[in-house]
Amino acid sequence: MSLSNRHLLGLHGVPKEDIQLILETARTFREVLERPIKKVPTLQGKTIVNLFYENSTRTRISFELAQKRLSADTINFSTSTSSAKKGETFKDTVRNIEAMKVDMIVVRHQSAGVPQYLTKISKANIINAGDGIHEHPTQGLLDMYSIREKFGRLEGLKVCIVGDVAHSRVALSNIFGLKTMGAEVSVCGPATMIPLGIESLGVKVYHRIDEAMAKNEVLNVLRIQLERDAGKRIPSLREYHKFFGITSDRIEKHNREIVILHPGPINRGVELSSEVADGPYQVILDQVTNGVAVRMAVLYLLGTMH
Amino acid sequence: MKIILKQVRLLNPEQKLDEKNDLLIEDGTIKKIGGLTETDFKSSQVLELENKICSPGFFDMHVHLREPGREDEETVETGSNAAAAGGFTGVACLPNTNPDIDSAEVVRFIKEKSKDHLVDVFPIAAATLGRKGEALSPMYELFEAGAVAFSDDGTVIKNAGILRNALEYSRNFGTPIIEHCEDESLSDGAMNEGYTSTLLGLAGIPNVAEDIIVMRDIMMAEFIGGKVHIAHISSKNSVELVRQAKKKGIKVTAEATPHHFTLTDESVKTYDTNYKMNPPLRTQEDVDAIRLGLKDGTIDCIASDHAPHAIEEKEMEFIFAPNGILGLETSVGLAITELVQKKILSLMQLVEKFAINPRKILNIHVPQIKVGEKANLSIIDPSMIWTVDVSKFKSKSKNSPFDQRLLTGKSIAVINNNKMFYEDKFVTI
Numbered sequence: 001m002s003l004s005n006r007h008l009l010g011l012h013g014v015p016k017e018d019i020q021l022i023l024e025t026a027r028t029f030r031e032v033l034e035r036p037i038k039k040v041p042t043l044q045g046k047t048i049v050n051l052f053y054e055n056s057t058r059t060r061i062s063f064e065l066a067q068k069r070l071s072a073d074t075i076n077f078s079t080s081t082s083s084a085k086k087g088e089t090f091k092d093t094v095r096n097i098e099a100m101k102v103d104m105i106v107v108r109h110q111s112a113g114v115p116q117y118l119t120k121i122s123k124a125n126i127i128n129a130g131d132g133i134h135e136h137p138t139q140g141l142l143d144m145y146s147i148r149e150k151f152g153r154l155e156g157l158k159v160c161i162v163g164d165v166a167h168s169r170v171a172l173s174n175i176f177g178l179k180t181m182g183a184e185v186s187v188c189g190p191a192t193m194i195p196l197g198i199e200s201l202g203v204k205v206y207h208r209i210d211e212a213m214a215k216n217e218v219l220n221v222l223r224i225q226l227e228r229d230a231g232k233r234i235p236s237l238r239e240y241h242k243f244f245g246i247t248s249d250r251i252e253k254h255n256r257e258i259v260i261l262h263p264g265p266i267n268r269g270v271e272l273s274s275e276v277a278d279g280p281y282q283v284i285l286d287q288v289t290n291g292v293a294v295r296m297a298v299l300y301l302l303g304t305m306h
Numbered sequence: 307m308k309i310i311l312k313q314v315r316l317l318n319p320e321q322k323l324d325e326k327n328d329l330l331i332e333d334g335t336i337k338k339i340g341g342l343t344e345t346d347f348k349s350s351q352v353l354e355l356e357n358k359i360c361s362p363g364f365f366d367m368h369v370h371l372r373e374p375g376r377e378d379e380e381t382v383e384t385g386s387n388a389a390a391a392g393g394f395t396g397v398a399c400l401p402n403t404n405p406d407i408d409s410a411e412v413v414r415f416i417k418e419k420s421k422d423h424l425v426d427v428f429p430i431a432a433a434t435l436g437r438k439g440e441a442l443s444p445m446y447e448l449f450e451a452g453a454v455a456f457s458d459d460g461t462v463i464k465n466a467g468i469l470r471n472a473l474e475y476s477r478n479f480g481t482p483i484i485e486h487c488e489d490e491s492l493s494d495g496a497m498n499e500g501y502t503s504t505l506l507g508l509a510g511i512p513n514v515a516e517d518i519i520v521m522r523d524i525m526m527a528e529f530i531g532g533k534v535h536i537a538h539i540s541s542k543n544s545v546e547l548v549r550q551a552k553k554k555g556i557k558v559t560a561e562a563t564p565h566h567f568t569l570t571d572e573s574v575k576t577y578d579t580n581y582k583m584n585p586p587l588r589t590q591e592d593v594d595a596i597r598l599g600l601k602d603g604t605i606d607c608i609a610s611d612h613a614p615h616a617i618e619e620k621e622m623e624f625i626f627a628p629n630g631i632l633g634l635e636t637s638v639g640l641a642i643t644e645l646v647q648k649k650i651l652s653l654m655q656l657v658e659k660f661a662i663n664p665r666k667i668l669n670i671h672v673p674q675i676k677v678g679e680k681a682n683l684s685i686i687d688p689s690m691i692w693t694v695d696v697s698k699f700k701s702k703s704k705n706s707p708f709d710q711r712l713l714t715g716k717s718i719a720v721i722n723n724n725k726m727f728y729e730d731k732f733v734t735i
Contacts, residue, residue, distance in 0.1 A: 012505065089618055111623035112496075112507040113577025132625060134507020172507060195504040 010135035011177040025297035043072035066295035140173030155182035163222030188212035192233035308350035334724030363395025367664040368609035375404025382419035387700035393717025402460040408432035410451035424725040457484035473532035482533035487519035513541035540585035542595035564640035579627035580707035614703030642715025
């Protein structure tokens with residue numbers, strides 16, 4: 001079995017069989033992570049560059065760990081300044097890295113479309129680790145893995161994505177992936193944070209968190225990203241928490257079976273109350289562990305394709 | 307030198323002229339229409355033009371020539387060459403150069419640069435100093451130096467009070483204010499806002515960012531009585547606003563670009579920065595509205611918004627790449643392919659949009675096809691099928707999304723200022 005595309009640019013258009021294969025493969029690697037020796041020789045001799053044009057801690061560490069567990073050689077290239085400001089064009093930077101003979105590039109960038117662009121200027125397998133407010137496919141996959149781990153299925157599950165959907169790459173990847181796998185996807189947030197016409201992606205829109213909680217089995221709660229000007233779209237974090245924050249009270253009142261996901265890092269007291277962040281309904285740290293396994297699966301499947 | 311345009315279809319809506327005839331040009335002047343003798347034919351260069359059309363020279367009223375300041379991207383000369391190759395005998399160039407065209411010296415500099423060329427270049431000067439929207443530019447002086455209109459293009463005149471003053475002051479000499487309609491508080495994005503921008507994860511620029519300014523400007527034109535020209539109209543509602551304003555007799559005119567009547571925001575799916583422009587490519591509904599606006603006369607003319615950019619600037623991450631594409635060398639082909647072939651415009655209307663209306667808007671003499679008149683002509687083959695090849699462009703830049711596109715309709719020759727551009731060469735006639 002192998003994937004139908006040699007890159008992972010997003011979950012839009014990725015067939016169900018591919019997603020299933022990644023999730024199944026991840027399950028094998030998840031077991032490896034529980035062993036005393038957590039390393040397999042699968043990608044020995046492969047060189048992977050982590051090209052991070054935007055600050056990232058957890059995604060980069062997760063990828064790096066996944067690469068090391070697979071015995072690949074890894075190189076990190078991190079910069080928070082755009083190539084434009086630095087004087088060297090992005091294309092030149094990539095060509096330089098390419099000239100050093102690398103097999104795979106994991107890329108994060110402020111601009112949507114950069115992973116697609118990379119496929120045109122590089123021969124390496126490209127993995128999108130987040131492009132602007134477009135997609136973050138490995139996050140979408142690890143969210144799906146975590147949900148499936150909890151429920152044993154994705155088909156027919158009611159999942160609501162809560163928060164600044166309009167400015168979230170996690171939201172889009174979740175929507176595309178979950179829809180393909182047959183889940184019923186909805187979004188919830190203040191209208192300023194829901195893109196116009198999102199219904200045409202086949203998702204339901206809630207503007208009241210209480211309703212969203214009562215009618216869904218899973219909430220994937222997004223981080224309110226002040227660094228993405230979230231402050232312009234809501235009057236205050238306090239008001240956001242009051243009307244959209246997930247609290248124990250709300251869980252008790254509306255749905256005691258609900259499962260809470262969060263891509264991290266959490267703003268405690270904003271999108272989640274501390275009680276919920278540490279409470280029994282969330283699977284946030286499982287997501288982090290699963291993230292390594294899912295990334296191992298993606299790297300393995302792409303890195304061993306012929 | 308004598309040139310004969312043999313059996314060409316002469317078209318000029320201004321003269322209600324539509325006839326097939328022979329035309330003799332001697333020393334750059336139209337000497338005879340019909341009645342050519344054996345001697346005429348023997349002593350002239352004869353262009354066989356069966357099934358071709360000849361009209362007053364085409365004029366592109368929205369061109370960025372980049373000189374002074376970015377001569378690496380385009381110069382007055384290379385831009386004029388591109389215009390001649392594209393079928394134009396005149397262009398108006400926008401003032402967002404470096405320095406801006408906001409002093410008489412820069413107007414004279416551009417006029418000087420273009421004085422020996424086939425293509426007439428008419429500078430459009432900045433409406434405000436440095437296009438900052440704060441203080442009026444020396445408009446009268448600029449007008450005297452040769453500016454034909456005023457615009458802060460690239461940006462809108464944000465302050466309505468300043469717009470009022472610019473519009474009022476321009477009444478002294480009857481020039482239009484050309485507005486780049488964009489409410490910048492609504493337009494912090496990289497493409498049209500809608501389904502496709504959501505899908506692509508790019509921040510959107512909504513139609514309403516344009517509509518609000520179009521409405522403001524129309525109301526101001528109604529109040530002041532000056533002339534407002536809407537540059538590169540792109541949204542459905544804006545077209546309707548202009549249509550209603552014209553019905554009320556308000557002095558507003560509008561232009562549309564070939565890319566806005568040809569492409570939709572779906573093209574951005576490749577993240578090719580040659581599809582990044584401002585205003586952005588809109589939806590099919592908007593494209594249809596622009597086509598209808600051109601057909602019913604709401605939109606007066608076609609202008610390319612020719613915007614050359616260096617390769618290294620355009621080959622950038624989508625959100626960082628500059629806006630704009632080349633237009634001069636594909637404009638006529640796109641208009642014939644998308645509008646004439648699809649029966650939206652007749653060839654006569656095409657001549658109106660390309661040759662007549664832009665000059666009328668800018669108060670420039672419209673050349674006639676009659677004996678004794680200086681020859682200022684475009685000769686077009688409306689059925690030639692050709693493939694766009696960016697590498698053969700006369701323009702110094704290469705940023706066109708239409709490379710390798712198959713088009714119908716191409717310029718064969720242009721004649722103006724005692725010069726002819728024919729078979730890829732300039733010759734003095």
